[in-house]
Amino acid sequence: MNTKELTWKEESRKKVFDSRVFSVYESYCKSPHDELGTFTILDAADWAIIVPVVQTAEGKKFVMVRQWRHGSQTMSLEFPGGVFEPGENPQDAAVRELREETGYKPGSIRKLGEFSPNPAIMANKVHFFLAEDLAAGSQNLDADEFVAVELVSIEAVNKGMGKPPYIHALMGSALALYLQQQR
Amino acid sequence: MNTKELTWKEESRKKVFDSRVFSVYESYCKSPHDELGTFTILDAADWAIIVPVVQTAEGKKFVMVRQWRHGSQTMSLEFPGGVFEPGENPQDAAVRELREETGYKPGSIRKLGEFSPNPAIMANKVHFFLAEDLAAGSQNLDADEFVAVELVSIEAVNKGMGKPPYIHALMGSALALYLQQQR
Numbered sequence: 015m016n017t018k019e020l021t022w023k024e025e026s027r028k029k030v031f032d033s034r035v036f037s038v039y040e041s042y043c044k045s046p047h048d049e050l051g052t053f054t055i056l057d058a059a060d061w062a063i064i065v066p067v068v069q070t071a072e073g074k075k076f077v078m079v080r081q082w083r084h085g086s087q088t089m090s091l092e093f094p095g096g097v098f099e100p101g102e103n104p105q106d107a108a109v110r111e112l113r114e115e116t117g118y119k120p121g122s123i124r125k126l127g128e129f130s131p132n133p134a135i136m137a138n139k140v141h142f143f144l145a146e147d148l149a150a151g152s153q154n155l156d157a158d159e160f161v162a163v164e165l166v167s168i169e170a171v172n173k174g175m176g177k178p179p180y181i182h183a184l185m186g187s188a189l190a191l192y193l194q195q196q197r
Numbered sequence: 198m199n200t201k202e203l204t205w206k207e208e209s210r211k212k213v214f215d216s217r218v219f220s221v222y223e224s225y226c227k228s229p230h231d232e233l234g235t236f237t238i239l240d241a242a243d244w245a246i247i248v249p250v251v252q253t254a255e256g257k258k259f260v261m262v263r264q265w266r267h268g269s270q271t272m273s274l275e276f277p278g279g280v281f282e283p284g285e286n287p288q289d290a291a292v293r294e295l296r297e298e299t300g301y302k303p304g305s306i307r308k309l310g311e312f313s314p315n316p317a318i319m320a321n322k323v324h325f326f327l328a329e330d331l332a333a334g335s336q337n338l339d340a341d342e343f344v345a346v347e348l349v350s351i352e353a354v355n356k357g358m359g360k361p362p363y364i365h366a367l368m369g370s371a372l373a374l375y376l377q378q379q380r
Contacts, residue, residue, distance in 0.1 A: 017272060020343045022265045031214040031221060033237040035318060038214060038221070041267055046343050053267040054216045056239075082205045084224055084236040086316035089200060127359020129366035132314060133269035135218060140366060142359065160203045160229050176310020176325065176374050183312035183323060187369030191359050193376065 019046050027055070039137075057137040062108040063095035063184060065126065065192045066118055066145040068165060075165040077116050077148065080179065082160065091164065091179035093188050095140075108143040114154045116163045121147025126191040131184060140184060142191050202229050210238070222320075240320040245291040246278035246367060248309065248375045249301055249328040251348060258348040260299050260331065263362065265343065274347065274362035276371050278323075291326040297337045299346045304330025309374040314367060323367060325374050 022043045031038035036058035043051050066077035076093065083090045096111035098104065105123060113119055126142040155161055174180040175189060205226045214221035219241035226234050249260035259276065266273045279294035281287065288306060296302055309325040338344055357363040358372060 017263075020263060020265050020272065020345060022267065022343075024267075024270060030216075033213075033221070035237045038216070043267065045341060049341070051341050054218045055268050080200075080203060082203050082229075083313070083316035084205065084207075084226065085238050085319040086313040087207060087320070088313075088316065089203065090313075090316050128364075129359060129369060130266070130269040130271075130273075130364050131366050133266035133271065133273050133365050136268040137270070158228060158232070158234050160205075162203060172373075172377060172380075175370075175377060176312060181311075181313050182316050183314050183370040184366055186312060186371075186373040187358075187366040190355075190369040190373040190376070193373070194355060194358060197355075 021046055022051070030054075054135065055137055056135050059097045060104070060139045060141065061095060061097040062104055062111055062141045062143060063093050063188050064108045064112045064123075064143045064145050065093050065188050066112060066116065066120065066148055068118075068148050070165065073167065075167055076171055077118055078164050078166050078171070079115050080162040080164055083182070086181060088181060089179055090182050091166070091174075092182050092185050104141045105143065108141070108145070112145055113151065115159075115161055117151040117153045118145070118148040119151055120145035121149065126188075126195065129184075129187055140187075142188050144192065144195065204229055205234070213237075237318065238320055239318050242280045243287070243322045243324065244278060244280040245287055245294055245324045245326060246276050246371050247291045247295045247306075247326045247328050248276050248371050249295055249299065249303065249331055251301075251331050253348065256350065258350055259354055260301055261347050261349050261354070262298050263345040263347055266365070269364060271364060272362055273365050274349070274357075275365050275368050287324045288326065291324070291328070295328055296334065298342075298344055300334040300336045301328070301331040302334055303328035304332065309371075309378060312367075312370055323370075325371050327375065327378065 027039045027041045039055045041053045094115040098107040210222045210224045277298040281290040
């Protein structure tokens with residue numbers, strides 16, 4: 015089976031719902047066998063997730079943020095991150111979000127990779143960065159943000175993934191990209 | 198800062214959009230400081246992602262599926278997976294989806310972990326399984342599914358994550374949970 019025998023072609027799409035966070039489209043497509051199909055697609059802004067690493071007396075630690083998540087209706091311990099502002103460069107967004115959520119300013123930052131959060135239904139992308147040589151500072155949160163900063167050992171994060179409070183799948187993706195660089 | 202100072206309380210929610218794949222709700226919440234906020238939440242069925250491992254002459258390989266993804270409008274190389282049927286047990290769903298998409302029937306299967314795909318906005322969960330001792334068989338695809346099965350070395354998947362064709366973030370989560378078990 016070659017790639018052409020797997021490829022659909024979008025003929026058109028129509029917006030069917032809009033909110034502050036995302037828009038929903040119906041996508042009208044033609045299958046590899048020229049049959050018509052309708053698929054529901056969600057579009058939202060791209061965002062960044064930052065893996066911040068600090069050296070401590072007990073070795074390397076991740077800077078993580080504990081916060082309430084409205085989708086899961088639970089607490090979640092995560093790498094910091096946030097949505098790009100219009101026209102903002104991905105790396106600039108990563109530095110800004112890291113500073114706002116944790117106060118840390120990175121001396122060095124580089125891209126680890128890029129994913130679709132869920133390419134089956136979502137059109138946006140999530141960009142992953144490694145932030146090192148961190149200088150501590152103060153959080154700068156929005157009025158409706160309540161975020162606690164914690165330093166967690168790499169081993170604890172690795173062991174904890176897939177169980178509370180490490181419930182955010184995209185933090186597993188971030189960890190996979192961090193470990194990919196450590197080999 | 199203790200956990201109570203981070204916790205929101207949902208007062209009510211209202212459905213504002215419905216489709217075959219997901220529903221959208223407005224959630225009306227009270228902040229840790231008793232201020233009101235409105236958040237948009239997406240609910241959909243839970244699903245399973247299966248990490249199938251086969252022994253080959255060249256060592257262990259992952260069984261992966263290459264398919265078109267309508268959200269990203271690209272090809273994607275992924276672990277198999279799919280949505281639970283109503284009332285279906287997660288492990289039964291994992292075995293069924295693995296068989297339908299790849300033809301492989303696992304001699305042993307166990308849970309690796311569970312995540313919210315994106316707890317900021319999504320209410321459903323994704324369950325991860327490791328499938329081993331695989332017996333080959335035939336695919337059983339829906340009429341609108343076009344899926345090519347490939348055996349890929351663990352090293353190639355690890356190196357490729359975060360770059361095409363490994364564009365699906367939740368496959369990075371799956372890899373992190375697989376590697377967590379290998380230590």
